Amino acid sequence: MALAIELLLDESDALWHESDAELCDGYVAGVRRLVRLQAALAARLAEIDRRRAHEPGHLTTAAFVRDRVGVSGAEAQRLVSEARGLAEHDGLRHAFASAEIDRPRVAMLLHAAGVSPDTFARDEQVLIDTVARLEMSDARRAVDYWRQAADRERFARGVEQLHDRRGLSVSETFGGMIRLDGDLDPESGRLVAAALESLVEPTFLDPTDDRTLRQRRVDALAEICADHLRHGDVPVSGGFRTQVTLSVVPDVLRGEIGEPCELSGLVVTPEAAQRIACDATVTRVVADGGRVLDVGRTTRVVPAAIRRALIARDGGCTHPGCDRPHRWCDAHHITHWADGGSTSLGNLRLLCRRHHRMAHEGSVRRE
Template identity: 30%
Template sequence: MCSGGLVGGDVLDDVASVVAERNRQDARLARLVRVAELEQAPERDGLKSMASWLRGHCRLAAEEAARLVRNGRAVEHLPALGEAHDAGLVSAEQVAVAAKAVTPQRLSAAAAAGVDLSVIDAVFTQVAVEQPHADLVQVVQRYLDDLDPDGPEPDPTEQRSLTVVRHADGSRTLSGSLDAVGGEKFEVALESFIQVDRPAGDERTRAQRLGGALVQLCDNALAAGSLPVLRTVKPHIAVRIDLDDLADHATGRNAATMGSGAVISAARARWLACDGTVSRVVFGPDGVPLNLGREQRLADRHLRRATELRDGGCVFAGCSAPTWWCDVHHLVHWIDGGETSLENSALLCERHHTKVHHGFRVERQPDDRWHTYRPDGTEITTPAPLLAPVA
């Protein structure tokens, strides 16, 4: 007898029932996403795609948002599989596997080869409903191999990918893959740092030394000043710290904020300042001239840095574009008498900078929060966090 008072068989029946219900809800969600995509609904909220809307407004991970979009497209091309998904017999993950067979390129290849897609749909559906998940993976892969038995010469740029996951403490986890040539270049570059710096007593693992070499490679590239200029500013590491914390010798946990929003200690900020440039940014009329008045139309590096520190990225609702994708926008346009000042500035990515020049509007409220409005005056809001049900 389990703690809930159900015998084992009853619990397993409930598990199967909930899985089927989840599959049905996943199917409904995928179809709704597809309808929204076809209607270009994200444009109403100033976003380009359903994937970006799902990330910004529903707080989905990038891969999950992309999978939802792909699944919504897949059930259109594979109606039998879609019906099984609607009925709860097929999971979202199974649909995602089958979706690889109905990308635009593979649909074109199938049409050119005279493939009857309804037959493929029936086979995929039968295997998905009756066989283990691994069998569906194999069946889909065999179809892809038969569709293009020789396979084109791979484009190396399409074989290169890198995913960077940022954690709450500012650390990153990297995962990715490189083609043979790209991988060779990568290893040769890192190995040069590892071999030239082998101090006595270094007990770091190979993985730790490779990580250090990657950071050193970035250090050298940033210091050389030869990286592409981003939004009129050379790439740089920005850290915001109060003067008192910078001058103090204490560790000062959580005293400094990096450009990405990660919080670090005052000690680590002082370490970065040893071989960096320290700028005094004052959010007021003294020190760095944040208010440039009407004499200068474009924000200089001081004003841009202050705007980056305040806004942290694009302020348009639902957008998570980092500072280096953004322009400094005049809230009251310069041509209309607006001053070039921090108070009259907002950080906007290129897409949303264009949007606010075509009817959308961003506004900073007295609570220091940004609000975004559609051309019809209604506000764009992201859903509030879900609340736990009251017992």
């Protein structure tokens, strides 16, 4: 094992004089060596665990790994489970030690072994041969098929357990971002992924769109939610339809910078406040120094009839080159209503969320 480490480290100094082929072959060989090294370390950890060599300094093998190696408790637990699993399955251990299968495939098969131990013992070698020659996603599908065939009832229970483990948390971070964090059961997950994909994919046709994939997903999710709030049969909470409450001090909406605005409890810039107030179902709470001066009637800024006429005229986003359909668009006041602009066809144009943001927050000038 020590030799394997030395070989990898020694090579990194002298890469410049290797040919392209040597460089590539050396990389592949190094990865295989790394897999064998991982297998050797797992065997070593299994022996530590079997002898309880970590005592008396550490009560458990995982605590020893966590403290001495410096990994998280969860990672230490994972390493110990892997070592124990490999110790129990000769076929798997040998395939790993000869780099026939890599660590993700080992984890996948150990999981399968845990779910259906008896059938796994019978099919171990067939499964190893199968996952060794398949791409990871195909390998996972093959193991799923095997599990389903091996034990229908248990597989169904497994699916049910995944469903029970679903969860999503929405929290505000110190930096002012909103963090979505969760696990989706496979069915909901695919549904969400497909919905995001349907909005993200077309944006790649626009060469001027320089958002990252992760940014595009956030924008797509926000579009879907905005659409839901605009058109959906939204649940009623406390007697009101879920909606935006915009708290502003009077002058802010007219563009005088310096005063904070709040959007459902979130502090936003005056530009954002103007954009949101541009086309929303708004309950205006006008405050002055924390004192609420006026709670306005809940109104749609752009009445349904005018919106229909606007859709008939504009069709979709009016930003040059943009083809977002009207369903995803806001009605933008060319002169903001807070500045005396009227909510009439002549003063309105449809803009998709991205271009509406550019219109208010000023990035349009960058394009």
